[in-house]
Amino acid sequence: MTTTNAPAAAGTAPAAADPLLDVSGVTMRFGGLTAVNDVSLTVGRGEIIGLIGPNGAGKTTFFNCLTGLYVPTEGTVTYQGTVLPPKPHLVTQAGIARTFQNIRLFANMTVLENVQVGRHSRMRQGLLSAVLRGPGYHRSEAESREKAMELLEFTGLAGKADHLARNLPYGEQRKLEIARALASEPGLLLLDEPTAGMNPQETRAAEELVFAIRDRGVSVLVIEHDMRFIFNLCDRTAVLVQGQKIVEGDRETVQSDERVITAYLGAPLEGTAPVTETDQ
Ligand SMILES: Nc1ncnc2c1ncn2[C@@H]1O[C@H](COP(=O)(O)OP(=O)(O)OP(=O)(O)O)[C@@H](O)[C@H]1O
Incomplete structure (x- = not known):
């Protein structure tokens, strides 16, 4: 970095x-x-x-x-x-994105999934496309995953992408909160x-x-x-x-x-x- x-x-x-x-x-x-x-x-x-x-x-x-x-x-x-x-x-x-004084992660989701959730506000796929899981949905998913991985590289968490958020040490949970906030492209x-x-x-x-x-x-x-x-x-x-x-x-x-x-x-x-x- x-x-x-x-x-x-x-x-x-x-x-x-x-x-x-x-x-x-x-x-x-x-x-x-x-x-x-x-x-x-x-x-x-x-x-x-x-x-x-x-x-x-x-x-x-x-x-x-x-x-x-x-x-x-x-x-x-x-x-x-x-x-x-x-x-x-x-x-x-x-x-505008934010983190919280008391960490608010989805404890039982993976590190990568937590960041993908943060991208929600920037996803262009509508509900119908998500339900039908058509080509647009798969493209959007792949793009979301790629952008989330880039943020995990940026915050030094890429090696833990598949770990559950609750298993990260405290300092890394704070970093993950920041990665998730950045996912909304603020x-x-x-x-x-x-x-x-x-x-x-x-x-x-x-x-x-x-x-x-x-x-x-x-x-x-x-x-x-x-x-x-x-x-x-x-x-x-x-x-x-x-x-x-x-x-x-x-x-x-x-x-x-x-x-x-x-x-x-x-x-x-x-x-x-x-x-x-x-x-x-
Ligand atoms: N929802 C609320 N209802 C009533 N009072 C509240 C509410 N939220 C905050 N307060 C009060 O507003 C004041 C400011 O609180 P706040 O949490 O913003 O301070 P802070 O500077 O962030 O403190 P800290 O450094 O301890 O986190 C406090 O007296 C608090 O009790």
Whole structure:
């Protein structure tokens, strides 16, 4: 895998000029609780953007608002210039794919089948053709298998194509989730804590994988608690605290922001010591 191990444009201003994703004023309330409060964010083509914040800050809720799992109380999500309807299958068709904090694989299907399921939104064969199993169906199946195998090569799982998903080690299950998400041929991939439960070696490999995904032309928005992972990868990082975006910028901007330090450590520090991966 050949990757470019550097953010696309470190130190950029906190907004993409011609955004692929343009989130404007998204608010999500659950009864009296405002989980996400008036959050705006852009992701440009070829960017890797980080989303960090303490537990319960609203990060996953924000993802759910982007992907149609939740209908935001207020605000809009625009992808490639079109406002997205809050329906997961339409969001996938539009070109946004995601992984979940808690792995959601089909445990009793093979690794290859899991990726083929991810291609469902890009299959052109209708129900009738699938039922009759005509030549079109067989062609489509062969193409689906070939594309799924390419993604397994890309993620390093080709040797396990016939294994049941539930038998993969944890780190490989996370990779498989990413392969399945890529199978829908997204322009934007949302990763929710992709390194949770990984050892340091697996985490470094996951970094390489995210760079390689970006190099395939897929932009990435990633939630992660591992600060080193975030700051190694991301062109910009946004910080959510109690549902609000308190700062967004490059590594230096985020690490030296006193509000970030306060949010993570609970009290302002003397000076502006940078946040490190041990400060989670
Ligand atoms: N469906 C829901 N109904 C009610 N409250 C919810 C719902 N989903 C999330 N919340 C609440 O919204 C707040 C934000 O939760 P969320 O899971 O988005 O945070 P997070 O930043 O992703 O946290 P973590 O880092 O621990 O995963 C929490 O107080 C949570 O309890």
